Amino acid sequence: MQLARPFLSSPTRQRGNVLYLLIAAVVVAAVLIFWKESGRAAAKAERQRSELVQRQEAESAERAREAAAQRERVALEEANRKAQQDERDVLIQALRRFDDVASRWDDANKVASSAARIALAQPVGVLQTLHREATQLQAPPCLALGKDDLVVAMRETMDGYIAFMRNTAKLGNEYAQIHFAAAAPRFVKYKEVRATCPVP
Numbered sequence: 001m002q003l004a005r006p007f008l009s010s011p012t013r014q015r016g017n018v019l020y021l022l023i024a025a026v027v028v029a030a031v032l033i034f035w036k037e038s039g040r041a042a043a044k045a046e047r048q049r050s051e052l053v054q055r056q057e058a059e060s061a062e063r064a065r066e067a068a069a070q071r072e073r074v075a076l077e078e079a080n081r082k083a084q085q086d087e088r089d090v091l092i093q094a095l096r097r098f099d100d101v102a103s104r105w106d107d108a109n110k111v112a113s114s115a116a117r118i119a120l121a122q123p124v125g126v127l128q129t130l131h132r133e134a135t136q137l138q139a140p141p142c143l144a145l146g147k148d149d150l151v152v153a154m155r156e157t158m159d160g161y162i163a164f165m166r167n168t169a170k171l172g173n174e175y176a177q178i179h180f181a182a183a184a185p186r187f188v189k190y191k192e193v194r195a196t197c198p199v200p
Helices: 011-113 121-136 141-166 169-195
Strands: none
Touching: 011 121, 011 141, 011 169, 121 141, 141 169
C-alpha cells in the first residue's frame, strides 16, 4: 500500500506558490507604478491645461485692454478733431461778420463821400448803424486788436462827415480832413491785422 504525499510538504508545490506570489507582487507593483505615473501625468496635464487657460485669459484680457485703449484713443482724436473744427467754424463765422460789415461800410462810405453837404444826413445815418454793428461784434483772437482800429477808424470818419455838415465853406473841409486823416491809418492797421487771420 502506497502512502499519499502531504500537500504542503511538496517542494515543487512550494516553488509554484512562491512563483505565484512573486508574479502577484510584480503585477501589484506594476499596477501601483502605473497608477502613480498616471496620477503624475494627469497632474501634469492638469497643470498644463491650467497654465494654458491662464495664458489664454491673460492674452484675452490684454487684447481687451488694447481694444479699450484703442477705442479711447480714437474717441479722443475724434473729440479733438471736432473741437478744432468747431473752433474753426466759430472763427470763420466771426471773420465773415467782420468782412460783411467792412464791405458794407466801404459801400456806404463811397455814397457819403459823393453826396452833397445837404444830402449827407442819410448816408451818415447808415455809417452810424454800421459803426454800432461793428462795435457789438465779438472779435476772434486774431482780430482782437484789429477790431479796435476798425471801430476808431469808423468813428473818425463819421466825425469828419458831421464836421463837414456843421461847418460851411472851407472850415468844414478842414475839420473833416483832420478826422479823415486820423481814420486812414487805423483802417490800414485793421486790414493788416485782418490779413493775418484765415480767409473764410
